Amino acid sequence: MSGPNSDYDPVEVTPLRADEVEAMRDAALDAIAGAHDLGALKQVRLDHAGDRSPLALANREIGALPPQARKEAGARVGQARGAVNKAIAERTAVLEAEQAERMLAEETVDVTLPTGRRRRGSRHPLTMQSELIADIFVGMGWEIAEGPMVEAEWLNFDALNLGPDHPARTMQDTFWTVPAENHVVLRTHTSPVQARTMLTRKPPIYVACPGRVFRTDEYDATHSPMFHQVEGLVVDEGITMAHLKGSLDHLASALYGDGITTRFRPSYFPFTEPSAEVDLRCFVCRGVDSDACRTCRGEGWIEWGGCGVVNPRVLIACGIDPEVYSGFAFGFGIDRTFMFRHGLEDLRPLFEGDVRFSSAFGTEI
Amino acid sequence: MKAPVSWIKEYVDVPEGTTTDDITRRLTMTGLKLEAVHSPGAAITGPLVIGRVLTKEPEPQKNGKVINWCTVDVADANDTGEPQGIVCGAHNFEVGDLVVVVLPGAVLPGDFAISARKTYGHLSAGMICSARELGIGDDHDGIIVLPADAGVPGQDAREVLGLDEEIIEFEVNPDRAYGLSLRGIARDVAVSVEGASNFRDPALRQTPAANDAGYPVVLADTAGCPVFVARKVTGFDPAAPTPAFIADRIAAAGMRSISLAVDVTNYVMLETGRPIHGYDADKLTGPIVVRRAVAGEKLTTLDGVVRELSAEDLVVTDDSGIIGLGGVMGGETTEMSETTTSIVVESAHWDAVSMFRTGKRHKISSEAGKRNERGVDPTICEAAADRVVELLVAHGGATADPGVTVVGTPPAQPTITVAGDKAARVSGMEISEQTAVEALRAVGCEVTGTGTLSVVPPPWRPDLTDPQDTTEEVIRLVGYDKVPSVLPVPPAGRGLTRAQQLRRRFSRVVAAEGFTEVVTFPFVGDADFDQMRVPADDVRRKALRLENPLSSEAPLMTTTVLAGLLRTAGRNVGHGLSSFGIYETATVTVPRGGATRILSVDHGPSADEFAALQAGLPAQPFHLALVGVGAAEEAGWWGEGRTADWADAVDAVRVVADSVGIDLAARGVDHAPWHPGRCAELSVDDTVIGHAGELHPKVCEAYGLPRGSVAAEVDLDVLIERGVHLRPAPTFSTHPVAKEDVALVVDAAVPAAEVEAALREGAGPLLESIRLFDVFTGEQIGQGRKSLAFALRFRAADRTLKEGEASAAREAAVSLAAERTGAVQR
Incomplete structure (x- = not known):
């Protein structure tokens, strides 16, 4: 910075004349207003507000003025430069906003394009049906028990009051394993899990056992050598058939909707006595004008499963004192439950593994 | 068991207006379950009448056949009163016979509409019917000729033919052996059906006293055969026809009419439940002896099969050797035939367990065996034999021999001690002791005592042995429909176990990775292992074998979930799918050389016994297997797609392991069915949990999968066991990186x-x-x-x-x- 000019030329300095400064300012403002993008504005800034712009150059001349004139000129130039800078800032903001808007507009896509780059997975409906049933039991405060599919003959039969000469044993079409003297079978029901539970827990017992079971049925629309069932078992003091009915009614309404109840028909199972077959009120026609109902075929009721009071002989074989405890047990098909709920008439798609079948059910039913 | 309603009503009165539906509903609620009601005439509509043959002119035809051009009087049934002209191909009738005529406008079973039609040069206006055409029998040799007193021409033939009959088919459970007889069914009707009364027991009859003049019988095994009654008839006419009521009823029950002698034994079996065997008396030599067989002895049974006997089989012998498999099936040598004129009638009680074992051992399923192995009333042997004799005399012209052999005594009935309030306690209903006693008496039990009841069940109820059995009877008679609905209150539960939660988690994680779950059967054969290129000495080939597989090609319980999954993948490709991922979680069966024992059922097994039982079973680890085919990511507007590769298979498993905080170690190995250079062995610490990678090209080829398809199979039990349960909360630095x-x-x-x-x-x-x-x-x-x-x-x-x-x-x-x-x- 140079010192004050004491050796000044009293001649008037042209660029600092008021009209000149105004002209420079107006030229700058015109140029700013005329800049249509940030690139043009940048040039305008250099031209009209840069170090070599007319106003900057004029500013440098202030020192050449006599002291009394400096103040006036300084104010004049300063105001002009301020106005130019302000206009540049404002124009910049406008152009930046415009550019941002333009950029977003240019980035617009067709959101109706397909988005599935990744393959969708899904779960098997029987897995989900089984979980759904288990969750109902858990909600009732029961626990879920499990056991192996390849099972000891004693647990599958003898412990359940199905001795070697029991006529009912021929009702079970059992897969036997080699050698026979190992007494190992593919479990024909999930009842051995009940036996295991009684052998490993003390009453009170409130468990459900969902699982895979096997019978030597030829594979067709309504039979499969492998299927799924769930059984419930309660062993506690003072347990009666009324508790069995109450539990089944609750399950029926939880699975099939409010108001769906059950009824008992006498039956025979070696592991329970009294034994009953349990029917479900048809959840489609609800027993009203059943004749036309395809789900229950005009019956108003649907065969659901088997149940009964645990035979004291079973309690004894499983180490539980029948004088102190009593219990009930029931079982029904998971596959059948699924088929009814979802209107599947031929069970084979459940086991054929066509991806399109499972995919139809997603990951939760 | 099929029972005609009219036959049931022969032994019990039901109130006017009681329908078959009323009967079956009540019987079902007390234990005899309705299977179906058959009505043979239901498929016949329109005019079916009795006609009298007026003329019969044989007319030989060019094709060698002779037809009969007949006129038949059907009175006003044809609306004209004129004789009906009908062409008939059968010849077993004469002018004057009463026959069954179906007139135009009627429809016979099989939607066979009858109309007047030109045939053999006549207008034949209807048809003279055979039993088969009416759907009431197999006899097609000729038309039905009715007895002369059957009715008058023009009368509806339905009633005469029993076409209005309803036949109830019952599903008889093992505890309802008595339901295999009309006697038992009628008794249940009397007990259960409202207003039914006056049960007339067909087995309650005066029988001649035993004497020494009967056919000699020796019981060498009274446990196996406690009672043996033998009666004899002579002068039997082997050509005597079976009367219609017997033939019709055994046909209704689903049995074939064979000869009068055989039909009578079957009829009495249906009537009383007691199987009867008849011997041709002239073929018997020496006394009948019942004993156990000597292992290796042989017998040719009635069905012509030569059977090698076991020491447990009960046999009937005479001086010639073995003449029958007691209670199960007779032998060929003493079989009744078309020349039999003297008959020895056997009515014996057999040990049910022995019957069951013999039937199972020799794979014989007979009507007699079915009843004997479930248990028959042991006190009615004499009555049943007497009834057979009565029918042979009445319809076969036979003479009853005065000799009556009765050897042995029926086993005593057990006494069951049961608390008077037990039915109330078991059912949750208010059942008074008096109600219980009345119910037990209604089903034939003798009941004494109060508070604690002594119950002696009737001899036709061998199933009643335990207090629980009599309790069930009481509750059924009170009514299952009256059981109240009470939700029991369990102690607070703890929800799913961690293992159960993790199995669900794993399944969801794999699905989220784009795989679709399938369920396959666990049955495999050696061909599966061959297709997977599993080496001959690989442990996976040591699979548990089934004694009775559904298919001889898949007799093994699989050791690998991939076997089923690869087949399924191939099937999906076959269905035209080109890009997909599938997975399955299931237990596999890994034999470990153990065996289990049959333990006592009189008490719970000890901890050691239970542990041994567990150890005797094959290991059954829970596996995850997955297969990826085609694109992991499809090509699209976004650009190129990406084909699934070995890393996708490995990563799918890693994601599962990550979900329980496990970082798997990988090692390149050569392991079937994978590509030898593209297979990762995955492990936790030093435990190998399985393999993942690209499938061997030959495996892909064998299953019809595109080359480069990928797969994995791992043991999830290890992840469940080793998974980090409570992961510590992390701390992390915010200082510069x-x-x-x-x-x-x-x-x-x-x-x-x-x-x-x-x-x-x-x-x-x-x-x-x-x-x-x-x-x-x-x-x-x-x-x-x-x-x-x-x-x-x-x-x-x-x-x-x-x-x-x-x-x-x-x-x-x-x-x-x-x-x-x-x-x-x-």
Whole structure:
């Protein structure tokens, strides 16, 4: 910075004349207003507000003025430069906003394009049906028990009051394993899990056992050598058939909707006595004008499963004192439950593994 | 068991207006379950009448057949009163006979509409019917000729033919053996059906006293055969026809009419439940002896099969040797035939268990066996034999021999002690002791005592042995429909176990990775292992074998879930799907050489016995298997797609392991069914959990999968067991991070994981993370070499790193990698 000019030329300095400064300012403002993008504005800034712009150059001349004139000129130039800078800032903001808007507009896509780059997975409906049933039991405060599919003959039969000469044993079409003297079978029901539970827990017992079971049925629309069932078992003091009915009614309404109840028909199972077959009120026609109902075929009721009071002989074989405890047990098909709920008439798609079948059910039913 | 309603009503009165539906509903609720109601006439509509043959003119035809041009009087049934002209192909009738005529407008079974039609040069207006045409029998040899007193021409023929009959078919459970007889069914009707009364027991009859003049019988095994009654008839006419009521009723019950003698024994069996056997008396030599067989003895049974006997089989013998398999099936040598004129009638009680075993052993399922193995009333042997004799005399012209042999005594009935309030306690209903006693008496029990009841069940109820049995009877009679609905209150539950939760989690995680769950059968054969290229000595081939597989090609319980999954993948490709991922979780069966025992049922097994039972079963680990075919990511508007490769299979398993906080170690191995150079053996610590990678090209080919398809199979039980249960909350530094990249050149055979492990260890505690971000091979690197580029991030927990600290750590990492793996920094 140079010192004050004491050796000044009293001649008037042209660029600092008021009209000149105004002209420079107006030229700058015109140029700013005329800049249509940030690139043009940048040039305008250099031209009209840069170090070599007319106003900057004029500013440098202030020192050449006599002291009394400096103040006036300084104010004049300063105001002009301020106005130019302000206009540049404002124009910049406008152009930046415009550019941002333009950029977003240019980035617009067709959101109706397909988005599935990744393959969708899904779960098997029987897995989900089984979980759904288990969750109902858990909600009732029961626990879920499990056991192996390849099972000891004693647990599958003898412990359940199905001795070697029991006529009912021929009702079970059992897969036997080699050698026979190992007494190992593919479990024909999930009842051995009940036996295991009684052998490993003390009453009170409130468990459900969902699982895979096997019978030597030829594979067709309504039979499969492998299927799924769930059984419930309660062993506690003072347990009666009324508790069995109450539990089944609750399950029926939880699975099939409010108001769906059950009824008992006498039956025979070696592991329970009294034994009953349990029917479900048809959840489609609800027993009203059943004749036309395809789900229950005009019956108003649907065969659901088997149940009964645990035979004291079973309690004894499983180490539980029948004088102190009593219990009930029931079982029904998971596959059948699924088929009814979802209107599947031929069970084979459940086991054929066509991806399109499972995919139809997603990951939760 | 099929029972005509009219036959039931012969032994019990039901109130007017009681329908078959009323009867079956009540019987079902007390234990005899309705299977179906058959009505043979239901498929016949329109005029079916009795006609009298007026004329019959045989007319030989060009084709050699002779037809009969008949006129038949049907009175006004044809609305004209004129004789009906009908062409008939049968010849077993004469002018004057009463026959069954179906008139135009009627429809016979099979939607066979009758109309007047021109045939053999006549207008034949209707048809003279055979039993088969009416759907009431198999007899097609001729038309039905009715007895002369059957009715008058023009009368509806339905009633005469029993076409209005309803036949109830029952499903008889093992505890309802009495339901295999009209006697038992009628008794249940009397007990159960409202207003039914006056049960007339067909087995209650005066029988002649036993004497010494009967056919000699010796019981050498009274446990197997406690009672044997023998009666004899002579002068029997073997040509005597079976009366219609017997033939019709056994046909209704589903049995074939054979001859009068055989039909009578079957009829009495249906009537009383007691199987009867008839011997041709002239073929018997010497006394009948009942004993157990000697192992290896042989018998040709009635069905012509030569049977080698077991020491447990009960046999009937005479001087000639074995003449029958007691209670199950008679022998050929003493069989009744078309020349039999003298008959020895056997009515014996047999041990049910022995019957069951013999039937099972020889795979004989007979009507007699079915009843004997369920248990028959042992007190009615004499009555049943007497009834047979009565019918043979009445319809076969026979004479009853005065000799009556009765050997042995029926076993005594047990006494059951049961609390008077037990039915109330078991059912949850208010059942008074008096109600219980009345119910038990109604089903035939003798009941004495109060508070504690002594119950002697009737002899036709061998199933009633336990207090629980009599309790069930009481509750059924009170009514299952009256059981109230009460929800029991369990102690608070603990929800799903961790293993159960994890199994669900694993399934969801794999599905989220784009795989679809399937369920397959666990049955495999050697061909499956061959297709998977499993080596001959591989442990997976040592699978549990089924005694009775559904298919001889799949007699084994699979040791690998992939066997079913690969087949399923192939099927999906066959269905036209080109890109998909499938998975299955299931237990597999791994034999471990154990055996289980049949334990006592009189008490619970000891802890040791139960443990031994467990140990005797095959191991059954819970596996996950998955198969990926085609694109992992489809090509689309976004650009190129990506074909699934070995890494997708490995990563799917890693994601599962990550979900329980387990970082799996991988190692390249050669393991079927995978590509020998593209298979990762995955392990937790030192436990191998399974394999993942690209499938062997030959395996792909064998299953019809595109080359490059990928698969994995792992044991999830290990992940459940080793999974981190309570993961500690992490702490992390917010001080600045220092990033260092290194590129190391190693021999191509050096696993990247080894290099990374060396770097990790060498870098020390400042290392926050390490990531392999590039693998490069090429001329610059050199033949057989590869360059691995790692990004390392360093950070201190408590301070900003000083200048040079990060690079020093990097140098340390590189030098350890160089030392361990021969890595050279690029």
